[in-house]
Amino acid sequence: MPNHSTKFKIKDMDITSGSPLVAIINKRDAERLDLHPLDRIKIKKGSKIETVVIDIAESKKSVKPGYIGVFEEVIKSLSLKSSDKVSIILARKPLSLEFIKNKLDGKKLNGKEIDQIVWDIVHNKLSDVELTYFVSACYTNVMDFDETIMLTKSIAKNGTTLNLKKHPIIDKHSIGGVPGNRTTMIIVPIIAAAGLYIPKTSSRSITSPSGTADTMEVLADVSFSIEKMRKIVYKTKGCIVWGGALNLAPADDKIIKVERPLSIDAESQLLASIMAKKLSVGSTHILIDIPAGNDTKVKNITEALKLKRDFEKIGKRLKRNIKVLITNGRQPVGNGIGPALEARDVLWVLKRDPRRPLDLEKKCIMMCSNIFKMVGIEDGYKKADDILDSGKAYQKMVDIIKAQGGKKFIAKDIKIGKYASDILSKNSGKVIDIDNILISRIARICGAPSDKGAGIYLYKHIGDSVKKGEKLFTVYAESKQKLEYAKEDINSSKIVIVK
Amino acid sequence: MPNHSTKFKIKDMDITSGSPLVAIINKRDAERLDLHPLDRIKIKKGSKIETVVIDIAESKKSVKPGYIGVFEEVIKSLSLKSSDKVSIILARKPLSLEFIKNKLDGKKLNGKEIDQIVWDIVHNKLSDVELTYFVSACYTNVMDFDETIMLTKSIAKNGTTLNLKKHPIIDKHSIGGVPGNRTTMIIVPIIAAAGLYIPKTSSRSITSPSGTADTMEVLADVSFSIEKMRKIVYKTKGCIVWGGALNLAPADDKIIKVERPLSIDAESQLLASIMAKKLSVGSTHILIDIPAGNDTKVKNITEALKLKRDFEKIGKRLKRNIKVLITNGRQPVGNGIGPALEARDVLWVLKRDPRRPLDLEKKCIMMCSNIFKMVGIEDGYKKADDILDSGKAYQKMVDIIKAQGGKKFIAKDIKIGKYASDILSKNSGKVIDIDNILISRIARICGAPSDKGAGIYLYKHIGDSVKKGEKLFTVYAESKQKLEYAKEDINSSKIVIVK
Numbered sequence: 001m002p003n004h005s006t007k008f009k010i011k012d013m014d015i016t017s018g019s020p021l022v023a024i025i026n027k028r029d030a031e032r033l034d035l036h037p038l039d040r041i042k043i044k045k046g047s048k049i050e051t052v053v054i055d056i057a058e059s060k061k062s063v064k065p066g067y068i069g070v071f072e073e074v075i076k077s078l079s080l081k082s083s084d085k086v087s088i089i090l091a092r093k094p095l096s097l098e099f100i101k102n103k104l105d106g107k108k109l110n111g112k113e114i115d116q117i118v119w120d121i122v123h124n125k126l127s128d129v130e131l132t133y134f135v136s137a138c139y140t141n142v143m144d145f146d147e148t149i150m151l152t153k154s155i156a157k158n159g160t161t162l163n164l165k166k167h168p169i170i171d172k173h174s175i176g177g178v179p180g181n182r183t184t185m186i187i188v189p190i191i192a193a194a195g196l197y198i199p200k201t202s203s204r205s206i207t208s209p210s211g212t213a214d215t216m217e218v219l220a221d222v223s224f225s226i227e228k229m230r231k232i233v234y235k236t237k238g239c240i241v242w243g244g245a246l247n248l249a250p251a252d253d254k255i256i257k258v259e260r261p262l263s264i265d266a267e268s269q270l271l272a273s274i275m276a277k278k279l280s281v282g283s284t285h286i287l288i289d290i291p292a293g294n295d296t297k298v299k300n301i302t303e304a305l306k307l308k309r310d311f312e313k314i315g316k317r318l319k320r321n322i323k324v325l326i327t328n329g330r331q332p333v334g335n336g337i338g339p340a341l342e343a344r345d346v347l348w349v350l351k352r353d354p355r356r357p358l359d360l361e362k363k364c365i366m367m368c369s370n371i372f373k374m375v376g377i378e379d380g381y382k383k384a385d386d387i388l389d390s391g392k393a394y395q396k397m398v399d400i401i402k403a404q405g406g407k408k409f410i411a412k413d414i415k416i417g418k419y420a421s422d423i424l425s426k427n428s429g430k431v432i433d434i435d436n437i438l439i440s441r442i443a444r445i446c447g448a449p450s451d452k453g454a455g456i457y458l459y460k461h462i463g464d465s466v467k468k469g470e471k472l473f474t475v476y477a478e479s480k481q482k483l484e485y486a487k488e489d490i491n492s493s494k495i496v497i498v499k
Numbered sequence: 500m501p502n503h504s505t506k507f508k509i510k511d512m513d514i515t516s517g518s519p520l521v522a523i524i525n526k527r528d529a530e531r532l533d534l535h536p537l538d539r540i541k542i543k544k545g546s547k548i549e550t551v552v553i554d555i556a557e558s559k560k561s562v563k564p565g566y567i568g569v570f571e572e573v574i575k576s577l578s579l580k581s582s583d584k585v586s587i588i589l590a591r592k593p594l595s596l597e598f599i600k601n602k603l604d605g606k607k608l609n610g611k612e613i614d615q616i617v618w619d620i621v622h623n624k625l626s627d628v629e630l631t632y633f634v635s636a637c638y639t640n641v642m643d644f645d646e647t648i649m650l651t652k653s654i655a656k657n658g659t660t661l662n663l664k665k666h667p668i669i670d671k672h673s674i675g676g677v678p679g680n681r682t683t684m685i686i687v688p689i690i691a692a693a694g695l696y697i698p699k700t701s702s703r704s705i706t707s708p709s710g711t712a713d714t715m716e717v718l719a720d721v722s723f724s725i726e727k728m729r730k731i732v733y734k735t736k737g738c739i740v741w742g743g744a745l746n747l748a749p750a751d752d753k754i755i756k757v758e759r760p761l762s763i764d765a766e767s768q769l770l771a772s773i774m775a776k777k778l779s780v781g782s783t784h785i786l787i788d789i790p791a792g793n794d795t796k797v798k799n800i801t802e803a804l805k806l807k808r809d810f811e812k813i814g815k816r817l818k819r820n821i822k823v824l825i826t827n828g829r830q831p832v833g834n835g836i837g838p839a840l841e842a843r844d845v846l847w848v849l850k851r852d853p854r855r856p857l858d859l860e861k862k863c864i865m866m867c868s869n870i871f872k873m874v875g876i877e878d879g880y881k882k883a884d885d886i887l888d889s890g891k892a893y894q895k896m897v898d899i900i901k902a903q904g905g906k907k908f909i910a911k912d913i914k915i916g917k918y919a920s921d922i923l924s925k926n927s928g929k930v931i932d933i934d935n936i937l938i939s940r941i942a943r944i945c946g947a948p949s950d951k952g953a954g955i956y957l958y959k960h961i962g963d964s965v966k967k968g969e970k971l972f973t974v975y976a977e978s979k980q981k982l983e984y985a986k987e988d989i990n991s992s993k994i995v996i997v998k
Contacts, residue, residue, distance in 0.1 A: 258628050
């Protein structure tokens with residue numbers, strides 16, 4: 001393309017891009033100007049300029065020769081009207097493309113280069129193809145420790161921050177893959193009831209039947225701005241909100257988008273992704289829970305120990321107090337799997353209802369005692385137990401739910417899917433294994449997490465005795481058809497293995 | 500997303516996608532159904548089904564909740580009208596994603612896996628992000644020889660084929676990076692005049708001032724269907740057509756699209772890309788020209804020798820007779836650079852006009868003598884020289900130009916850009932170097948290849964004596980402004996170095 005300007009008429013495409021700004025020109029203009037898909041041009045209207053990535057329209061129906069189709073963001077930013085005339089000139093490629101190429105070639109990135117890449121990602125300067133090269137480069141030429149630290153800082157820096165101006169600020173994180181495991185919703189009220197700040201952000205489900213944000217949403221709102229989150233935390237000391245609404249780590253969100261199609265899971269990015277969000281909320285004391293089990297994210301103790309060391313190392317470098325627990329990830333934690341069933345478990349634990357799942361309660365108390373120890377509080381196990389017993393944790397949860405605009409505080413108010421089916425054991429014996437992946441799959445077929453009442457309720461855990469014909473679990477759905485789909489898929493003897 | 504169907508109303512987006520089929524749904528529906536960008540769904544209307552990749556509309560302006568925005572290809576394939584109701588269900592990921600992930604993890608691909616990947620690429624089953632992972636995987640975990648052979652075969656198999664049913668079929672290929680070097684347009688008429696079949700496909704410029712297809716286009720049409728190409732070759736034995744119009748290697752075209760943003764150039768893909776097209780036209784005897792020089796594609800003799808060995812090895816495995824020449828790539832070949840200027844050089848050589856560039860003529864005769872030797876014709880140098888002298892090569896070129904719908908056969912009919920500026924030497928001495936990259940850059944600023952008459956005409960080559968104030972080269976443009984832009988950029992003493 002010549003480096004001087006060419007005139008085009010505007011066509012409003014009536015589309016928002018979300019990602020990098022895109023403009024569409026006809027194939028004939030593209031050939032004439034030697035422009036190719038993913039090239040960048042500057043669109044100029046008066047003194048306003050916007051850089052966009054080119055897409056090519058094959059047919060005249062989309063964009064005729066002489067026209068340039070633009071998305072809403074460009075219309076707004078240049079105050080354009082249909083049939084306005086604009087000039088276009090070839091734009092330089094973003095600086096970060098060279099650094100991404102270097103990384104792909106196996107070179108190490110420095111802080112300035114990582115900052116530039118992250119800035120370009122956050123400001124939509126990179127196309128999905130270019131971002132994919134970055135993710136792919138970091139996946140094959142794994143980032144070393146220094147690069148990971150710089151990436152973490154850069155992701156945090158390029159997002160919003162909470163800045164509570166309090167000390168200490170507690171945080172916790174559980175690595176995924178274990179159904180149930182709703183520790184956050186029990187730990188946050190206990191810690192906050194003890195007078196400590198714990199501004200917890202959680203994620204929604206990606207491939208599981210429910211994320212903590214999905215489960216909390218059964219009881220209260222979870223989408224808040226950072227200002228609203230700050231107000232809630234000043235009021236109640238704790239919160240359980242959805243991290244995705246806060247823009248804490250927008251670079252990370254965009255990276256995850258292109259990781260999804262291939263289920264890429266670069267370890268450096270896992271660490272950076274978790275730790276950046278902790279930096280953003282200002283956490284000083286962070287408890288990490290790594291459940292290990294062959295059908296969870298961390299497959300075995302060796303992997304878990306490596307990850308533990310990495311977290312401890314990164315904690316030291318970022319000057320955060322990090323404690324890592326390796327826990328049992330061989331089976332679901334708690335009985336309910338799916339948003340409403342998990343929320344009911346949580347309220348039962350906080351109320352110390354006889355129906356509560358004791359494994360979940362025990363794990364939460366243990367985790368709280370570790371947190372207390374980190375901030376110098378002795379006898380933490382007893383302290384957490386007392387806070388639960390006294391009803392203070394439950395009361396704190398009620399306060400948090402109210403602060404987050406919720407109205408449900410009682411387990412029996414939670415609506416469970418009205419279509420249900422009991423799955424019985426085909427033989428007598430002991431439960432020797434429960435398949436996390438199949439449990440998740442069935443709960444999702446039932447409709448979780450979008451159907452809040454859908455999921456599975458487990459009656460047995462590993463080690464329990466079972467008689468032939470006894471209930472192993474119940475599946476719940478909000479529609480009859482989904483229940484039927486789930487039942488077709490169930491092979492009970494592979495889900496809960498009794499021998 | 501639940502695995503049963505959900506109903507949506509159609510919105511016609513008035514866009515053609517070109518690549519994988521895309522459908523847009525509103526953010527609210529995406530959250531409700533747990534759908535993410537780049538997920539795949541099946542759209543069902545009656546008994547017709549089409550699989551598409553999801554994109555998410557952030558605003559209601561693009562696509563309202565309850566609507567699904569679809570591109571023209573989907574409208575056509577499902578015979579949709581606006582506000583038609585369709586159902587959508589979650590679709591499986593293409594099989595090839597698993598293989599791409601394996602390659603990214605450093606595993607070797609087998610023939611079936613490569614076939615599946617190439618098939619999915621050609622049939623638009625992969626999004627740009629997924630295709631980028633494949634390119635990136637092959638770039639970092641370089642394909643071995645077996646994989647390259649399989650990729651070559653697969654690319655050829657998944658495109659159109661010429662199938663002339665003649666023997667031998669001659670072909671030639673020059674690796675890029677050297678301005679000028681329009682050997683094809685001289686070799687094809689010589690070889691065809693000798694009675695041999697040479698169905699030559701060429702590319703357009705990507706970053707150079709002209710590709711052979713761009714230069715040939717000055718004299719004749721170059722875009723033909725494979726059927727039309729076959730007719731031309733049966734008539735004239737030779738042709739010079741644009742490969743891009745023939746769909747010989749559609750997988751390769753799509754790969755190149757995502758390679759461009761990062762200027763990725765995987766060697767295995769270079770080999771596969773060249774050889775697949777040779778397989779598609781049925782070439783039996785192939786001459787490869789590797790110009791080596793530090794400002795061309797192949798930087799030095801070591802690289803050139805490695806590439807030569809790879810070509811010879813791949814030739815053996817594909818049972819093709821391949822001969823590789825390493826030539827001098829230190830400076831442009833011929834005097835003209837830019838479509839019209841190169842076309843004029845070519846006609847001058849074919850006419851043995853006194854103004855012809857002797858370096859280009861000599862190189863072509865040498866290459867023809869090598870081709871003759873490959874098919875058992877002795878004394879090839881003399882034979883090529885005789886064919887030129889007799890006017891048979893020129894007459895053959897006239898026949899080819901006519902067969903390709905062209906009307907220009909005489910050098911003086913070729914229009915050179917009317918704005919010109921002579922660049923003079925600032926000192927006396929000998930030309931010791933000419934910078935290929937700067938020459939290309941200036942020719943492109945002048946307007947080449949889209950302005951056919953734009954470019955550079957060189958008066959001096961390496962080794963020539965120059966006096967201070969003598970003309971080194973002339974720059975030509977079709978607009979005054981472009982000539983001015985070029986002149987601003989010219990630093991003559993760095994382009995043609997006289998010492």
